Structures are given as C-alpha cells and as structure tokens.
Amino acid sequence: MTAVQATVLVVVALGGGAVVLSRDPARQALVTSVFGLSLAALFFVFQAPDVALSQIVVGAVALPAMILLALGKIRRRERAAEQKR
Amino acid sequence: MVVFGCGAAGFAALLAWGLAGLPSFGHFDGAYGQLLAHITVPERKATSVIAVTTFDFRGFDTLGEEFILFTAAVGVLVLLRLQRGEEQVPADPQTPREPVAESLSLRSVATALVGPVLVLGIYVVAHGALTPGGGFQGGVVLMSSFLLVYLAGSHLRLGGSRPITAMEVAEATGAAGFVLIGLGGLVLAGTFMENFIPAGTRGSLLSGGDVPLFNIAVGLEVMGALLVVLGELLDQRLLTRKESD
Numbered sequence: 451m452t453a454v455q456a457t458v459l460v461v462v463a464l465g466g467g468a469v470v471l472s473r474d475p476a477r478q479a480l481v482t483s484v485f486g487l488s489l490a491a492l493f494f495v496f497q498a499p500d501v502a503l504s505q506i507v508v509g510a511v512a513l514p515a516m517i518l519l520a521l522g523k524i525r526r527r528e529r530a531a532e533q534k535r
Numbered sequence: 536m537v538v539f540g541c542g543a544a545g546f547a548a549l550l551a552w553g554l555a556g557l558p559s560f561g562h563f564d565g566a567y568g569q570l571l572a573h574i575t576v577p578e579r580k581a582t583s584v585i586a587v588t589t590f591d592f593r594g595f596d597t598l599g600e601e602f603i604l605f606t607a608a609v610g611v612l613v614l615l616r617l618q619r620g621e622e623q624v625p626a627d628p629q630t631p632r633e634p635v636a637e638s639l640s641l642r643s644v645a646t647a648l649v650g651p652v653l654v655l656g657i658y659v660v661a662h663g664a665l666t667p668g669g670g671f672q673g674g675v676v677l678m679s680s681f682l683l684v685y686l687a688g689s690h691l692r693l694g695g696s697r698p699i700t701a702m703e704v705a706e707a708t709g710a711a712g713f714v715l716i717g718l719g720g721l722v723l724a725g726t727f728m729e730n731f732i733p734a735g736t737r738g739s740l741l742s743g744g745d746v747p748l749f750n751i752a753v754g755l756e757v758m759g760a761l762l763v764v765l766g767e768l769l770d771q772r773l774l775t776r777k778e779s780d
Contacts, residue, residue, distance in 0.1 A: 451560055455560070500583075503667060503676075507679055508675055512761060515765065519769065
C-alpha cells in the first residue's frame with residue numbers, strides 16, 4: 451500500500467465520522483457531498499476509475515441534491531401545519 | 536452501552552481477522568479476471584475491459600440493472616403524481632420559472648458550466664468502449680448539466696414547454712433501445728445480446744461492436760430517469776411554495 455492510498459483511506463474514515471457527527475440534516479447533506487468526493491478519490495487511487503467517475507456525480511451532486519430537496523419539502527409542510535394550528 | 540461495546544469489539548475483531556486474510560493490493564488471482572483481461576482486446580477490439588464485461592460478457596445482468604433504475608424512476612413518478620392530484624393544485628410549467636438562486640454569481644457560474652459539462656457527458660458516453668466511463672457515468676454527468684440549467688434560472692431556459700416530457704421520452708427511448716439492440720443480436724447473430732456489429736479497429740471511436748450503442752442507450756436512460764425524478768421533486772417544491780404564499 452502506498453502513502454497516497456493510506457492518506458486517502460484516513461481522509462475517508464475522518465469524513466465518514468464527520469457525516470455521523472454533524473447533527474443538522476441540511477449541514478449533513480453538504481458534509482455527505484464532501485465525503486462522496488473523498489470516496490471518489492479513494493476509488494481512483496485503488497484503480498477503479500469507472501466507479502470513481504460515477505461516484506463523483508452520484509455522491510457529490512445527485513444524492514445531496516435529493517436530500518436537500520426532500521428536506522425543503524418536509525420543512526415547508528411542517529411550517530404549513532404550524533400555521534394551521 | 537455494554538451490549539454495544541461487546542458488539543463493536545466482536546465486529547472489529549472479526550473484521551481484522553478477515554482483512555488479514557485478504558490478498559495484498561494488486562495481487563488478485565481470480566480465474567475470470569485473468570480470462571477477461573486476456574480475451575477482451577483481441578476479441579472485441581475495445582480497450583475498456585470493464586465496458587465490454589458489463590455490456591457484452593454479462594450484458595444480461597446489465598439489462599436487469601437498467602430496468603431496476605427504470606422501475607424505480609417510474610415508482611417515484613407514480614408516488615409524486617398521485618400526490619399532486621390529491622392536492623388539487625394544477626402544475627403550471629407553462630409560466631416562466633422564477634430564478635431559483637438569488638445569488639448572481641451562482642447563476643453566472645452555473646450558466647458558464649452548462650456547456651462544458653454537457654460536452655464532457657457526451658464525451659464520457661461516446662468513449663465508453665475506450666476509456667473508463669460509459670453510459671452510466673456519462674448519463675449522470677449529462678443529468679448534472681441539466682441541473683445546472685435549472686440553477687442558472689433566468690439566464691437560461693430549456694426550449695420546449697415541458698422538459699419533463701422530453702426527459703420521459705429520453706428515459707423510455709434508452710430503455711427500449713437497450714432491449715432492441717439485444718434483440719438485434721437475437722435476430723442477426725442467433726443469441727440475445729450477441730454482438731452483431733463488426734468490432735472495428737482497436738482504439739478507434741467506433742470499436743467494440745455494439746458496446747458503444749449500448750453505452751448511448753444506457754446514457755439516455757440514466758439521464759432521463761434521474762432528470763424525471765429530480766424534475767418531479769422540483770415541481771413539487773414549486774407547488775408547495777405557491778401553496779404557502
């Protein structure tokens with residue numbers, strides 16, 4: 451195992467911890483996006499460029515975007531419910 | 536806490552035990568990997584072993600995966616559209632959309648990125664048989680370029696009054712195209728998904744037989760499916776925003 455691979459593994463481990471430890475869901479979505487990017491680097495360093503390519507877009511763009519959209523929808527519904535009370 | 540501690544310790548011990556038995560990195564010695572690495576380039580003239588494996592040697596699996604995505608997208612559509620009917624709020628995509636992002640710099644950057652990202656997506660789809668990448672990766676990149684159009688808001692607007700309809704067509708065309716290419720193999724070469732196109736010369740854009748065609752079909756399908764899902768979610772967002780005003 452080379453130094454690059456070890457570094458990326460450590461970064462991924464730290465990123466995973468950061469995702470779990472951030473409590474605010476909106477912030478968590480953004481941390482997930484950065485974590486997805488580090489995962490892409492991990493796949494690339496371990497010689498899987500195909501998986502890395504899809505991970506960049508799915509993990510760093512599509513997944514956080516869907517989480518944020520869902521969050522926005524839930525919040526708006528909650529606000530509407532509060533107004534009705 | 537004690538139970539969690541015991542569980543975590545046991546899991547860590549098992550994981551360490553398992554990891555100790557792995558072959559070291561770069562010393563894989565499975566029979567199929569060696570076989571595929573040796574016959575792909577001579578037989579199919581395509582340099583991306585992964586693309587040839589997914590679309591040729593185990594193409595039937597990919598067909599299944601393709602339809603998992605298709606079914607998932609259709610399921611999301613059914614869920615979201617039913618809800619729209621329940622709320623009795625007519626969706627109105629004809630009116631020009633308000634700019635989503637308030638920040639001018641964000642809109643400018645998004646506008647500038649649309650073209651390059653679109654070209655990159657097409658490149659990744661087209662070179663699927665040669666370099667890493669292919670239909671799925673390229674399709675997702677294409678999807679993000681359309682997402683950028685949405686972010687760019689008032690600077691750019693998709694032609695066509697109903698982009699979602701166009702995306703549904705793209706999704707269906709991709710899924711149907713994949714099956715039709717497979718059926719072409721059945722008709723012209725005798726077996727479902729058998730290669731029926733001359734393999735071409737190694738390294739040129741049109742090499743690998745029907746692998747580039749499969750890549751284009753999958754690219755269309757993935758782009759359409761993701762955009763339909765995202766578009767429906769965004770529509771919902773706009774709808775609920777209108778309601779609360």
